[in-house]
Amino acid sequence: MCMSRERITETIAWQSADPHLTGNFAPIGSEIDAEGLxxxxxxxxxxxLGTYIRNGPNPRYEPVSYNYPLEGxxxxxxxxxxxxxASYRNRYVRTRGFEIEHQAGHAVFGGVMTPRPVDPALLGPEDDPDNPFKASAFIGVMQHGGQLLALGECEPAWEIGPDLETRGPWTAGTDAPILMGAHNRVHPVTGDLYALSxxxxxxxxxxxxxxxxxxxxxxxxxTLAAPSMIHDxxxxxxxxxxxxxxxxxxxxxMMSGGSMLQWKPEMGTRIAVQPLDxxxxxxxxxxxxxxxxxxxxxxxxxxxxxxxxxxQKLYLGYGEPNTQPPTLQRLVLDTGTGRVREQAWFxxxxxxxxxxxxxxxxxARYVYSPTLTDTLTGGNGASATFNCLxxxxxxxxxxxxxxFGNRIAGEAVFIPRGEAETAGWLATYLYDPETQTSEFVLLDAEGVGDEPIVRLRLPQRVPQGLHGTWVPG
Ligand SMILES: [Fe+2]
Structure with a gap:
C-alpha cells in the first residue's frame, strides 16, 4: 500500500451542483506553501507569535453522496x-481512509447517509472490511499535551506535525487509538482534557x-435512552x-431507505450532569x-x-425552509429544582x-459568534454562510x-494578548464571492467594529470550513 506523503499538487477534477460543494464550499486540490503574505x-x-490553524471538509474525490457538515x-x-x-500552508489530513482513496484514485467509501461495503481488495491487512464509514478528521483541530490533533466525529484523533503532516492516530499513551469527537474541553484548574465519543x-x-x-x-x-448525536x-x-x-x-x-438520523421531539431534550469525581x-x-x-x-x-x-429543530442542508434560525442563548439549569431558564443574547x-x-x-464574559446580515449579496445560498462577527x-x-459586507466569514478564534480576557485578537478567513478570492483578517477583540488590525491576501481560495485553533509560540 502506497503511503507516499508527497505534496499533493493536482487540482480537483470534478464538480457538483450541491450548494455545499460549490462557491466557497467547493473543495480545492493543491497543497501549497507561501511565505511573506x-x-x-x-x-x-x-x-x-504563533499559528492560526483551521480544519474543514474538503472532499478530494467526488463523493457518492454528500451531507454537509457530516463528511469530507x-x-x-x-x-x-x-x-x-505571515506565511500560509495547507495540507490534507491524511487519515487511513484518505490514503485508501488516494491509492484508488476515487471515492471508495459511501456517504455517511449512504454507507456501502468497501471493496476488500482496496484494503490493507489492518483495515476493517466491515466498517463502511471513512474516518476523515475534517471538523476540528486542537493542541493537547504538546500534540496537535485533527479531529472528526467518533473516530481516532490524528496527530499532526509542525509542518501539518499527518503522523498517525493518537493513542493518548495507550496501546490503541482512542475514539473521540471534534469538541473536547480542557479543565481550567487541572489542564486535563475531557473528550467524548x-x-x-x-x-x-x-x-x-x-x-x-x-x-x-x-x-x-x-448510557442514553437511544443512540444519539452529541457533537459538543x-x-x-x-x-x-x-x-x-x-x-x-x-x-x-436507514435499512428501509430512510435517514439514519431521525428527529424525535417526543423524546424531549435530556440533560445529564455527571460529577467529575x-x-x-x-x-x-x-x-x-x-x-x-x-x-x-x-x-x-x-x-x-x-x-x-x-x-429549535435539527436542520441539515438547505432544502428545507429554516423558519427558526439557530440563535445564541443562555440556559440556566437550577440543579436543586431542575428548573431550566432561557435568555436570548441575540x-x-x-x-x-x-x-x-x-x-x-x-x-467567561465575552462570546464571539458569526451571524448573517443583508449586506451579503453574493454567496450561493448554502447554510452555514455568515458575513458578520x-x-x-x-x-x-x-x-x-x-x-464584512459582501464577504463571507467563518468561526472566529480568539488569540490572547496578555492575561486579561478583554485583550486579544479575533482571527478568521474571509471569502469574496465577486473576486472568488480569500483573505485572512485579524480584528481587535476590544473593538470588533473598528478597522481590522490586518488583512492578508491569501495565495489560494480557502474553502468555507469548520473549527480552528491558535497554537502560540
Ligand atoms: Fe463543531
Missing part, C-alpha cells in the same frame, strides 16, 4: 505569524479523561454536562431542541450556566460560538459587530 491593509502585530476529507489551513511576517449503534457514550500530559487517565460510560458538551469546574437532543440514530430506518449522573428534562455548539458553561452556586446556540442567526479558550468552564458581553448584554 501580502498585507492588504493594516499591519501584522510584531508581538504576534479534512484539510488544514494555517497562517504562521512571526516577527511581523458516541456510537451510531449503541446508546452508550464514552468519556475520556486525559491528563495535561496527554496520557489517558480513565474512560467511563454514560459542557465542562464546568466540577461537572460534565451533556445535552441530549432528540436526534437519534435509527439503523432500521465519579459520582452518579443526575438527569433533567427540557423541551426538545438541539445543540451543535456550546460557547461555554460554568457553575454559579447550584446553577449550571450554559451559553450555546439553540436549534435574536438573529448565529453559530460557531467561541470564547477565550483559557476561560473554558469559568464565567459578533462580540456579546454576557455581563451587560451589549452586542458589538463587524459587518
Amino acid at each position: 501580502e498585507v492588504i491593509s493594516g499591519r501584522i502585530p510584531e508581538d504576534l 476529507d479534512g484539510m488544514l489551513h494555517a497562517i504562521r505569524f512571526e516577527g511581523g511576517k 458516541y456510537d451510531f449503534a449503541s446508546p452508550t457514550v464514552t468519556l475520556h479523561h486525559v491528563g495535561r500530559d496527554g496520557k489517558l487517565r480513565r474512560s467511563f460510560d454514560i 458538551f459542557v465542562l464546568t469546574e466540577r461537572h460534565l454536562v451533556l445535552l441530549i437532543g432528540p436526534l437519534v440514530f435509527d439503523m432500521e430506518a 465519579g459520582g452518579a449522573v443526575t438527569w433533567y428534562e427540557a423541551e426538545p431542541f438541539f445543540v451543535f455548539h456550546f460557547a461555554n458553561g460554568f457553575e454559579r452556586g447550584s446553577d449550571i450556566v450554559i451559553d450555546y446556540v439553540r436549534h 435574536d438573529k442567526v448565529a453559530e460557531f460560538p467561541r470564547i477565550d479558550d483559557r476561560r473554558n468552564a469559568l464565567a 459578533l462580540r456579546i458581553d454576557t455581563e451587560t448584554g451589549d452586542v458589538s459587530a463587524h459587518d
Whole structure:
C-alpha cells in the first residue's frame, strides 16, 4: 500500500451542483506553501507569535453522496505569524481512509447517509472490511499535551506535525487509538482534557479523561435512552454536562431507505450532569431542541450556566425552509429544582460560538459568534454562510459587530494578548464571492467594529470550513 506523503499538487477534477460543494464550499486540490503574505491593509502585530490553524471538509474525490457538515476529507489551513511576517500552508489530513482513496484514485467509501461495503481488495491487512464509514478528521483541530490533533466525529484523533503532516492516530499513551469527537474541553484548574465519543449503534457514550500530559487517565460510560448525536458538551469546574437532543440514530430506518438520523421531539431534550469525581449522573428534562455548539458553561452556586446556540429543530442542508434560525442563548439549569431558564443574547442567526479558550468552564464574559446580515449579496445560498462577527458581553448584554459586507466569514478564534480576557485578537478567513478570492483578517477583540488590525491576501481560495485553533509560540 502506497503511503507516499508527497505534496499533493493536482487540482480537483470534478464538480457538483450541491450548494455545499460549490462557491466557497467547493473543495480545492493543491497543497501549497507561501511565505511573506501580502498585507492588504493594516499591519501584522510584531508581538504576534504563533499559528492560526483551521480544519474543514474538503472532499478530494467526488463523493457518492454528500451531507454537509457530516463528511469530507479534512484539510488544514494555517497562517504562521512571526516577527511581523505571515506565511500560509495547507495540507490534507491524511487519515487511513484518505490514503485508501488516494491509492484508488476515487471515492471508495459511501456517504455517511449512504454507507456501502468497501471493496476488500482496496484494503490493507489492518483495515476493517466491515466498517463502511471513512474516518476523515475534517471538523476540528486542537493542541493537547504538546500534540496537535485533527479531529472528526467518533473516530481516532490524528496527530499532526509542525509542518501539518499527518503522523498517525493518537493513542493518548495507550496501546490503541482512542475514539473521540471534534469538541473536547480542557479543565481550567487541572489542564486535563475531557473528550467524548458516541456510537451510531449503541446508546452508550464514552468519556475520556486525559491528563495535561496527554496520557489517558480513565474512560467511563454514560448510557442514553437511544443512540444519539452529541457533537459538543459542557465542562464546568466540577461537572460534565451533556445535552441530549432528540436526534437519534435509527439503523432500521436507514435499512428501509430512510435517514439514519431521525428527529424525535417526543423524546424531549435530556440533560445529564455527571460529577467529575465519579459520582452518579443526575438527569433533567427540557423541551426538545438541539445543540451543535456550546460557547461555554460554568457553575454559579447550584446553577449550571450554559451559553450555546439553540436549534429549535435539527436542520441539515438547505432544502428545507429554516423558519427558526439557530440563535445564541443562555440556559440556566437550577440543579436543586431542575428548573431550566432561557435568555436570548441575540435574536438573529448565529453559530460557531467561541470564547477565550483559557476561560473554558469559568464565567467567561465575552462570546464571539458569526451571524448573517443583508449586506451579503453574493454567496450561493448554502447554510452555514455568515458575513458578520459578533462580540456579546454576557455581563451587560451589549452586542458589538463587524459587518464584512459582501464577504463571507467563518468561526472566529480568539488569540490572547496578555492575561486579561478583554485583550486579544479575533482571527478568521474571509471569502469574496465577486473576486472568488480569500483573505485572512485579524480584528481587535476590544473593538470588533473598528478597522481590522490586518488583512492578508491569501495565495489560494480557502474553502468555507469548520473549527480552528491558535497554537502560540
Ligand atoms: Fe463543531
